[in-house]
Amino acid sequence: MATISLNRVTKSYGDIQVIPPMDLEIEDGEFVVLVGPSGCGKSTTLRMIAGLETVSTGALSIGDREVTTLRPGLRNCAMVFQSYALYPHMSVRDNIGYGMKVRGVPKADAAAAIENAARILNLTDYLDRKPAALSGGQRQRVAIGRAIVRDPDVFLFDEPLSNLDAKLRVEMRVEIKQLHRRLKTTMVYVTHDQVEAMTMADRVVVLRDGVVEQAADPITLYEKPANAFVAEFIGAPSMNMLEGHIAQRGDGLCFTGPQGLEFDIPAARVAALAPLAGQACLLGIRPEHTNEAEGGIGVAVDVDDIEPLGPHTLVVGHVGSRKFTGQARADTATRPGSRVTIQFDPDKLHFFRASDGAAVR
Amino acid sequence: MSVRDLKGKRGWLAFAGCFAWFAFTLFPLYWVAITSFKTPPDVVGGPTYLPFIDFQPSLNAWRDLFSGVRGEFYSNFWSSAIVAVSSAVFATLLGTMAAYALVRFPFRVRLVSGLVFFAVAMGGFLLGRDVLDFPPATASIIAFCVALALSVLVNRFNLPGKVMNNDDIVFWFVSQRLFPPIVVAFALFLLYSEMGKMGLKMTDTYGGLTLAYIAFSLPIVVWLMRDFIAALPLEVEEAALVDNVPQWRIFFGIVLPMARPGLIATFVITLAFTWNEFLFALFLTNSEWQTLPVLIAGQNSQRGDEWWAISAAALVAIIPMIVIAGLLGRLMRSGLLSGAVK
Numbered sequence: 001m002a003t004i005s006l007n008r009v010t011k012s013y014g015d016i017q018v019i020p021p022m023d024l025e026i027e028d029g030e031f032v033v034l035v036g037p038s039g040c041g042k043s044t045t046l047r048m049i050a051g052l053e054t055v056s057t058g059a060l061s062i063g064d065r066e067v068t069t070l071r072p073g074l075r076n077c078a079m080v081f082q083s084y085a086l087y088p089h090m091s092v093r094d095n096i097g098y099g100m101k102v103r104g105v106p107k108a109d110a111a112a113a114i115e116n117a118a119r120i121l122n123l124t125d126y127l128d129r130k131p132a133a134l135s136g137g138q139r140q141r142v143a144i145g146r147a148i149v150r151d152p153d154v155f156l157f158d159e160p161l162s163n164l165d166a167k168l169r170v171e172m173r174v175e176i177k178q179l180h181r182r183l184k185t186t187m188v189y190v191t192h193d194q195v196e197a198m199t200m201a202d203r204v205v206v207l208r209d210g211v212v213e214q215a216a217d218p219i220t221l222y223e224k225p226a227n228a229f230v231a232e233f234i235g236a237p238s239m240n241m242l243e244g245h246i247a248q249r250g251d252g253l254c255f256t257g258p259q260g261l262e263f264d265i266p267a268a269r270v271a272a273l274a275p276l277a278g279q280a281c282l283l284g285i286r287p288e289h290t291n292e293a294e295g296g297i298g299v300a301v302d303v304d305d306i307e308p309l310g311p312h313t314l315v316v317g318h319v320g321s322r323k324f325t326g327q328a329r330a331d332t333a334t335r336p337g338s339r340v341t342i343q344f345d346p347d348k349l350h351f352f353r354a355s356d357g358a359a360v361r
Numbered sequence: 362m363s364v365r366d367l368k369g370k371r372g373w374l375a376f377a378g379c380f381a382w383f384a385f386t387l388f389p390l391y392w393v394a395i396t397s398f399k400t401p402p403d404v405v406g407g408p409t410y411l412p413f414i415d416f417q418p419s420l421n422a423w424r425d426l427f428s429g430v431r432g433e434f435y436s437n438f439w440s441s442a443i444v445a446v447s448s449a450v451f452a453t454l455l456g457t458m459a460a461y462a463l464v465r466f467p468f469r470v471r472l473v474s475g476l477v478f479f480a481v482a483m484g485g486f487l488l489g490r491d492v493l494d495f496p497p498a499t500a501s502i503i504a505f506c507v508a509l510a511l512s513v514l515v516n517r518f519n520l521p522g523k524v525m526n527n528d529d530i531v532f533w534f535v536s537q538r539l540f541p542p543i544v545v546a547f548a549l550f551l552l553y554s555e556m557g558k559m560g561l562k563m564t565d566t567y568g569g570l571t572l573a574y575i576a577f578s579l580p581i582v583v584w585l586m587r588d589f590i591a592a593l594p595l596e597v598e599e600a601a602l603v604d605n606v607p608q609w610r611i612f613f614g615i616v617l618p619m620a621r622p623g624l625i626a627t628f629v630i631t632l633a634f635t636w637n638e639f640l641f642a643l644f645l646t647n648s649e650w651q652t653l654p655v656l657i658a659g660q661n662s663q664r665g666d667e668w669w670a671i672s673a674a675a676l677v678a679i680i681p682m683i684v685i686a687g688l689l690g691r692l693m694r695s696g697l698l699s700g701a702v703k
Contacts, residue, residue, distance in 0.1 A: 052599050073605030085596035089618040098614075099604035143600075150604065 002063035002153035002186055003028045004049060009058035011044055011210075018044055019210035021058060026188060031180050033189045035197040036207035036233070042190045043158055045207070049188060050079050050156050062153055075154075078147030082159040084139045086131040086146075092118075093127040096145045110149075117145040120179070137168045144179070157189040161196065173200060194234050198222070206230050228357035231284050231350055237314065237325045240290075242283045242299070243354070246276045253277055258320040263297040266346050269361070273351055276360055284350030287314065290342045292328035298343035301326055303336050315340065390679070397422050397672035404668050422669040426677070434656070438677065441652040444567065445635040448574035452635075453628045455575065456582025457590070457620070459534075461612060463527045463583070464590045465598075470530065471516050472523040478512035498555035531587060534580045542577070546644045549573055553645060565646045573645060574635045581634070582627055589623025590616065622693045629689055636682055653678045 004026040011019040019041045026032050034042040047053040048060065051072030060068045067075050086095050093114055094101075100110040118124045121141040131139055140160055147155055157176070161169045177200055180187055191197055197204045198218040205215040206229075214226040218234075225231035231239045244257035246265070253265040253273055265273055292315060301324050307314040308330065315326045315334055326342035334340050351360050367375050396404060398418035409415035426434055462468075485504025489495040495503070553563035563569035593616065601611045617624065639654040646652065657678060660671045 050603050052602065072599075072602045073607075075603075077603060079600065079603045081596045081600060083594060083596050085594065085600040087597060087601075087615055087619075089621075098601075099606065102604070102606045102610055102614075146600070146604070156603075 003061075004154060004186060004188065005061045006045075006049075007059045007061075009045075009048065009060055010056045011041070011048060011053060012056045017056075017210075019048075019056075022210065022212060024205065024212065024215070026186060029184045029186055031177075031187045031189065031200060031202045032205060033191060033197040033201035033203075034205045034207060035191055035194055036213075038192055039209075040207040041210035042192075042207050044210075046156050046158055046188060046190045049075075049154070050077050051075050052079075076150075076152050077154045077156050078150040078152035079156040079158065080140070080143045080147050080160045082162050084131070084143045084163075086139060086142055088131055091128050091130055092123060092134070092142050092145075095131065095142055096149055099146065099150055113149045114145075117148045120148065120182075121145050121175075136164050137172060140164065140172065141175075144176070148179075148183070152185065155183075155185055155187040157187065159191055160189075162191070162193075169196075176200065195236060198234065204234075206233060224361065225284075225350065225359055227359055228282055228284065228352040231352070231359070235286055235288075237287050239350070240285045240287065240319075240322070240324045240326075241352075242285070242319060242322055242324070244281060244283050246273060246279060246281055246351070248277050255281075255283060257283060257299070258322070259300045261299045261319075263346065268347075272361055276351060276353065280354035281360075282352040282354055282357070284352060285344050286348065287325040287327050289348040290326040290344040292326060292332055292334065292340055293343045294341055296343040297346050298341040299324070300339055301342050302339050303334055305336050306332070306334060315342065393672045393675055393679075396668055397676055399669050401667070401669065422673040425670055426673045433651075434674070434677075437651055437653050437656040440646075440650045441636060441654075441678075442681070444570050444574065444650065444652060445632055445638075448571045448578065448635045449628055449632040451571070452575045452578035452582050452631050453586075453624060456579045456627070457586045457617070457624065458612070459579070460583045460586035460590050461616060463531055463587055468527055468530060469516075470525045471520055472525060473520045474512040474516040475525075477515045478508045481508035481511050496555070496558065498552070498559050501552075501555075531583065534583045536580075538577075538580045542640050545577065546640050549641070550644045563645075565649050565651075567650055570642065570645050570650055570652075573641050574638065577638075577641070578631045578634055582631055585627045585630065586620070586623060589620050589627070593619050625689050625693050629686055629693075632685065633682060636678075 004024075006022055006024040008021040008023060009019065010017060010021050022045065024045075034045060036042050044053055048055050049062070051067070051070060055068050058068070059066060062075055062077070087098060090098060096114050096117055097110050100113065105113075114127070115124070118127055121144060123138065123141055123145060126134060126138060126142075131142065134142065140163075143160070160176075161172050164172060173196060176189075189196075189200060198221070201218055203215060203217055204221055206213045206221065208229055214221060214230045216224075216226075221230060221234045225234060225239075228241060232241065242257045242261070244255050244261070246253050246255055248254075249264065252267060252270050253276075254262060255265055256262050299319055301315065301317040301319055303315055303317040305316045306328075307316060311330065313328045313330055313332050315328050315332070317324055317326075317340075324342070326340075328334060328340075352358060353360060395410070395412055395418075398412060398420070399409070399416055400419045400421060403409055403416040412418045482501075482504050485507055486497075486501045489500030489504055490497050493500070550564070553569055556563045563572075597615060597619070598611055601615055606614070637654060638652070639658065642652040642655045643658075646655070653674075657671065657674045660667065660674060664670070
């Protein structure tokens with residue numbers, strides 16, 4: 001059980017700084033997911049916490065211990081790797097128990113810990129097998145078992161589910177969440193999959209180029225993204241962005257966009273958006289807040305493809321040069337090549353300053 | 362596509378070609394084998410090929426061999442076996458450690474510190490021998506130790522000039538096999554006899570020959586094992602690091618077992634070298650620790666062209682390697698890493 005604290009931590013390879021000074025506080029028992037596109041520094045951050053990468057400058061502490069230069073083995077972290085990283089020549093039992101054997105844990109205690117971990121993870125029947133005789137999901141469970149018996153201060157997961165197929169990934173997601181509820185240990189989890197991030201985390205940290213774009217609980221991220229990057233990254237399919245302009249009109253504001261899109265901004269939001277008057281801005285519309293219909297406030301979309309999902313169908317197209325995804329009824333007659341009007345809910349819109357992408361609300 | 366897919370005439374052609382090559386490579390071995398069972402008249406009286414048909418096989422050559430008429434055969438066999446196996450084991454182990462270090466840890470060696478080593482070692486030796494009147498061996502040992510200490514110290518300072526990295530170190534290792542072994546053999550003989558004068562007998566000892574073999578095998582071992590170890594998944598070692606497994610246990614408990622196929626292949630290659638080595642054994646041993654290749658080569662000059670006897674001795678030298686390659690070949694199978702990652 002421990003907090004993790006990154007204080008102005010940076011990482012450079014030679015002259016290239018991949019993590020600019022980063023501050024991050026992780027609460028005791030919190031499940032924090034680091035998410036971002038590949039190359040955003042999320043794995044590097046995790047590996048710095050584990051001690052597998054050195055910290056270039058700044059300070060890192062776990063609990064009340066400063067661990068910036070401590071070697072990995074002494075940080076009392078347990079890590080689960082994307083590639084499982086099992087010892088191929090050892091049975092499942094020995095894989096889970098190897099760390100305890102090295103630390104000189106009494107045999108009876110070690111055996112009990114292995115049995116317990118195997119029971120939690122449904123591995124009891126496989127204890128004598130070698131990793132090669134296990135499926136991907138079982139292998140990853142062995143890796144998690146190896147982490148559990150460590151009884152660590154912090155669990156670190158580096159994209160643990162990326163090598164599993166979709167169905168298994170959903171199952172393992174639930175298992176890891178249950179594990180967190182049961183153990184109540186601080187967990188830091190790295191993924192590039194925003195669905196994993198949203199479903200598992202107490203708090204999601206969105207990273208881009210080593211910079212924390214926003215750190216918040218999943219619903220806040222979804223409803224109140226701090227900027228256009230977070231808004232587009234969180235949510236599937238991603239948020240549509242249309243370039244436009246906000247202008248004063250009488251007492252209110254009006255938005256002018258591409259394809260003749262023009263509408264009055266709801267009165268409730270006029271005060272908040274007043275600073276944007278006379279400026280270029282980005283209008284963000286989530287596909288799930290749209291539907292294919294005439295009338296109301298809508299935008300003309302040139303349809304490139306339709307994606308039937310069952311409950312509804314996605315209309316994938318573009319508005320000018322911007323991609324646009326809208327939602328339609330399952331029985332829509334729209335076909336690729338046509339132009340349709342996609343209507344949206346003016347109360348669920350997001351506005352971002354065009355200059356820096358910051359959200360205005 | 363494989364040869365098995367070939368049909369009709371082309372299949373037969375491929376088979377005939379392969380068989381011809383097989384016969385060509387195997388014939389010398391067959392010739393040695395049957396010659397060892399021939400009597401002297403059968404050997405000198407023109408070629409005969411088939412036992413019981415061309416000639417009547419006899420065990421005379423083998424009886425001679427094991428009865429000790431032809432030198433201390435048993436003693437040479439055991440010298441060969443002990444020196445070859447132990448030097449191959451040590452060379453593989455040491456070389457694997459070096460290869461592991463060269464794969465996993467970055468080293469930086471300044472060219473300046475290499476030059477310092479060379480200058481101090483050479484200059485110190487000359488100074489000690491010619492000015493201070495030390496015996497040559499004493500002078501070279503002192504100069505070597507001082508040069509090593511100095512160059513390590515120099516490497517710590519941020520001096521200008523080229524900085525060499527792991528690849529350069531590996532090339533330096535391999536470069537030691539680029540010059541002819543006879544150059545080393547002479548130098549080693551001189552060094553060993555000087556050490557003998559200091560009271561440390563090295564010529565014709567187990568230690569002397571084994572050390573020479575280890576030193577001469579290391580470059581190949583480092584070169585081969587570097588690739589095998591570089592192919593091992595790093596995450597497995599990282600997992601152990603996070604689990605607080607000490608570095609030496611990671612090496613012996615995790616890296617060595619994972620590198621087993623490579624270790625065995627390297628061991629067999631090294632053993633083939635140390636078992637068959639002739640030149641060093643000729644220079645550095647004479648009676649106590651003389652090895653089989655030296656004994657076999659000497660047969661011709663000692664007793665004349667007694668090919669039946671030489672054949673029997675040669676077979677004894679060949680068979681152990683065939684057995685070892687057969688036994689260890691099974692352990693070299695790949696697929697050992699499956700299950701570690703992905």
